[in-house]
Amino acid sequence: MIRDTAALPNEEDVCLQESVDSKAILRIIESHNGELGGLIAILEEIQAEYGYLPEKSLRIVSDKTGCSMVDVYGVATFYRSFSLKPRGKHLILVCLGTACHVRGAPRVIEEFERQLGIKAGQTTEDKEFTLDTVNCLGACALGPVVVIDGHYFSKVRKSRVSQLLEGAQNGFGKLQIEKDKRIFPLHVSCPHCNRSLNDETFTIDGQPSIRVTISSDHKQGWLRLSCLYGSYNFASEFDVSTETAVSFLCPHCGVEFTSTLDCSVCAAPMVPMLVDGGGIVQICSRRGCKNHMLDLI
Ligand code: FES
Numbered sequence: 245m246i247r248d249t250a251a252l253p254n255e256e257d258v259c260l261q262e263s264v265d266s267k268a269i270l271r272i273i274e275s276h277n278g279e280l281g282g283l284i285a286i287l288e289e290i291q292a293e294y295g296y297l298p299e300k301s302l303r304i305v306s307d308k309t310g311c312s313m314v315d316v317y318g319v320a321t322f323y324r325s326f327s328l329k330p331r332g333k334h335l336i337l338v339c340l341g342t343a344c345h346v347r348g349a350p351r352v353i354e355e356f357e358r359q360l361g362i363k364a365g366q367t368t369e370d371k372e373f374t375l376d377t378v379n380c381l382g383a384c385a386l387g388p389v390v391v392i393d394g395h396y397f398s399k400v401r402k403s404r405v406s407q408l409l410e411g412a413q414n415g416f417g418k419l420q421i422e423k424d425k426r427i428f429p430l431h432v433s434c435p436h437c438n439r440s441l442n443d444e445t446f447t448i449d450g451q452p453s454i455r456v457t458i459s460s461d462h463k464q465g466w467l468r469l470s471c472l473y474g475s476y477n478f479a480s481e482f483d484v485s486t487e488t489a490v491s492f493l494c495p496h497c498g499v500e501f502t503s504t505l506d507c508s509v510c511a512a513p514m515v516p517m518l519v520d521g522g523g524i525v526q527i528c529s530r531r532g533c534k535n536h537m538l539d540l541i
Contacts, residue, residue, distance in 0.1 A: 264300040268293065273308045283311060283319055284511050287326055295371075296327040323506065331374035332367045334412040337391040341380030344387035348401070352388050353377065355402035359409060372413070381504055385435065386524070396524050396539040429471040430454075430538075431520040437497035441517060443468065448477050454517070457498070460490040467492075473525075476534055486532040489513065509535040 272289045276282040286309070290301050297320050306313045320326045338344075338353045353364055356375050360368055367374040381389050386398030392412050400408070429451045432441050443455040446468050453468035458480070465481030467490075484490055489512040492501045503514040503526060512530035519525050519538070528535040 264294070264298045264304075266300075266304060269301050269304045270308065273305060283309060283316070284323070285509065287316075287320055288508060291326060294330075295333070296330045299328070327374075330367070330371070332371050334373050334393055336373060336375050336408075336412070337378045337381075338364070338375070339379070339381050339387060339389040339391075340377045341384065341387075343380075343384035344389055347387040347399075349388035351402050352390065352400050352405065355405040356409075359405055373409070378504075385438070386518070395537075398522065398524070430473050430525060431471070432517040432525060433520060434494040434496060434499070435501060435516055435518050435524075436494060436499040438518070439494070439496040440520075441495070442471055446479070448479065449475050453479070455495055456501075457493040457495045458484070458490045459493060460484050460488055464493075466495065469527075473538060484531045487530060489530040492529060507533060507535050509533055 269290060272293075273286055276285045276289075283305070286305055287297060290305070291297055294301070302316050302320060303313065305311070306316045309316075320328060336356060338349055338356065340349050340353070353375075357363055360373050360375060362368055362373075362375055364375050364377050378391075381391065381396070386396075388398075388400050390397045390400045390408065392408060397404075397408060432454055433439055434441060441454045441456060442452040444452040446453045446455065448468060448470040449472045451471050454471050456467050456469070457464060458467040463482050467481070468479045470477040487510075492515040493499065494501065501515045501517065503516045505514040505516075505526060506512065507514055507528040507530065510528065510530050510533045512528055512533065514526040514535075514537070515529050516524050516526045523539050524537075525539075526537045
């Protein structure tokens with residue numbers, strides 16, 4: 245087989261002594277046959293199984309899906325959530341972008357390094373934690389930002405590090421979401437100008453809707469979403485066809501809501517909004533995809 249080796253990782257970047265259950269990989273591939281964003285979903289499941297993407301599994305994916313190895317590696321290396329090297333059960337990302345840096349991120353990462361006994365880019369010996377850095381997560385006003393297992397934490401101070409490590413091991417994400425009384429309804433604001441997006445003049449589900457401006461196919465108009473977390477009811481000034489990804493803009497300042505995060509289901513860009521009281525809600529920008537994330541602080 246001829247490979248474009250220039251696009252593939254160095255040997256030291258992959259684990260060559262891999263034990264991969266080929267039948268399990270084939271089952272994963274078959275379960276996503278023909279799905280929108282199928283390759284990403286397949287790689288996510290393999291990573292969930294092994295904690296990383298073994299090279300052998302990528303070869304099977306390439307053979308069975310018809311995607312070239314270059315394409316498979318392209319996806320595996322493009323998304324930060326994928327790893328070609330074994331990593332810990334919990335992934336900690338500390339933002340070292342300019343805004344987070346000046347707000348004290350270096351002290352936060354030093355504290356993680358001290359408590360875990362590793363340096364950024366390394367995994368603890370017990371394979372519990374991998375610590376890494378990122379350049380900007382698109383939530384600069386809330387820095388320093390730390391993401392643990394996909395959950396965002398804002399304005400993190402070094403005094404909070406031990407609590408975050410404990411929370412990761414106890415599965416803080418699920419506990420917070422189930423117990424937190426602030427979840428219904430959500431009051432949100434623009435991540436750029438901080439003005440409220442809740443609109444009392446237009447209700448959905450009996451609550452003030454969340455008003456944003458959407459842009460698609462050279463058209464621009466309002467979109468109102470239910471502010472009840474878990475409700476997908478909405479009203480729109482113009483129709484958007486299913487599976488179309490649209491741009492979301494603030495109706496006050498006109499700036500687009502952008503995120504460095506792509507949807508883990510369909511790979512469309514996620515749309516971040518600030519939750520009053522602290523936190524970020526992110527929804528998928530593709531019509532019909534219900535993927536969303538809520539992180540309360
Ligand atoms: S610099 Fe950290 S979120 Fe932008």
